[in-house]
Amino acid sequence: MLDSPFDAPPTNGAQRRHVMDRTGGAQAGSGHPDAVGFRPLYRQVYDTLLKRLADAVWQPGQILPSEGQLAAELGVSQGTVRKALDALTADSLLVRRQGRGTFVADHDDKQSVFRFFKLRPDREGAGMPTSRVVAIAEAAASADERGRLDLVRSARVVRIERLRALDGRLCLIETISVPASLFPGIAQMELPNTLYSLYAIRFGITIATANERLKAVALGAREAGLLEVAAGLPALEVDRIAVDLEDRPVEWRLSICLTQELHYRSVLR
């Protein structure tokens, strides 16, 4: 925990032991309010809790200490803890349930799977997507991979190629590249359907956001063969960079999707 060398007493003059820094890193009481940016307390609490989540101090699905306990531990008011917890919830890293407690978001339950899987059948339905690994291998990172994943020249990656189906219909083929250094031994593992829960549980890497670029392309011969349709068909190419809690790009995923009876769903707010 941070600790300030100085602090102004709260209004009521009551005793308080400060655990978080009240000044945003700037020294207070030393002449001027300091030019450096102001950093609210709840933001520091947010960062502290985020760090613990990134370090997997609490496992997915597990319950956190109550607001009051966290407030006491960190030396701030319950309201300030609440604001940080609400922000983490908004970032879908936590789930809060009235009367029960605050939990680490478990990105393996049904609704969470669809957080990063945007393909839906045109006519209602949509069970869980299934996957079959076509190929998996470790190799030196290509120039593209180094660029997209921010890797040094000597870096190695693990490449995974998977076919995925929705409601029993083949719908896409995806090529996934991850830095071998971040995911040691992943090439030898049994891969679950939802890779991101493996990243979280086995490697302590939580995917926070993903940036996708979509294009319409003509299906190549190889992809067409694997997807069991004719080459040249229009297909949706989804180029995704997934980013972890520390804002590092940790996965590059290129998907080719059939959209004859499916669509990609996007909600603009």
Place this chain on the structure above:
Amino acid sequence: MLDSPFDAPPTNGAQRRHVMDRTGGAQAGSGHPDAVGFRPLYRQVYDTLLKRLADAVWQPGQILPSEGQLAAELGVSQGTVRKALDALTADSLLVRRQGRGTFVADHDDKQSVFRFFKLRPDREGAGMPTSRVVAIAEAAASADERGRLDLVRSARVVRIERLRALDGRLCLIETISVPASLFPGIAQMELPNTLYSLYAIRFGITIATANERLKAVALGAREAGLLEVAAGLPALEVDRIAVDLEDRPVEWRLSICLTQELHYRSVLR
């Protein structure tokens, strides 16, 4: 304003005139806490302010009364008003600026245009998109249009066809259908580049969200001609239903986009 026939005094027993209903529509003090859903105060404030926005009580870009004034007017605490204002800000209906005030979001400024325009050049750049109307006409709503826009059988629509360009390059053709009843006279108007600001200013209709379905399709002869490229090219079809503050579908927009040098950007959180 709502007014409750009964209210429990606040803890300190100070005088309070209640303007908002404290009971969520259920009568309090009459034996049981009522089975009907609980409705928090800040939610009522949210709805009240939302209604005023929908009724265009304040114009886009205009400043709202301060938190304190709204709190006094509505008979709630400043913190409760703040929570409602924060929620409206999160829904990007308001913009708050520290030291200045709270403003009605102006969806005409540069960053807001891109809220609903997701096409970006592959290589950096991206000035404002431009538009040219190809056709505009009123007609009886088709079965598709009635279904998508929730219209009765006799309803009429205005259809607008536009070509749009980005950085001087033709990039898409879009067919827009809106209910004629909601937009009287729109067929005779000069159409601005950003239609949604026209909807807001001239018709008091604010687009809150848009749901899009994306597919890859082969370019038809007509679209190819208008876009000045070869027919059969893969293109991105974007099927959008835009919804207003009252959750009514108010626009159906079908776009065919060239994605040879552009992509559709999507951020997953």
Place this chain on the structure above:
DNA sequence: AAGTGGTCTAGACCACGTG
């Protein structure tokens, strides 16, 4: 200096879930 939103606190009560 005055006014606005932003942060923080302390405490009360409410709704929800589980014993």
Place this chain on the structure above:
DNA sequence: ACGTGGTCTAGACCACTTC
């Protein structure tokens, strides 16, 4: 009955903008 998160209040102070 108890503990949790959720709501609401009142008041103080901070940071930013404008006059």
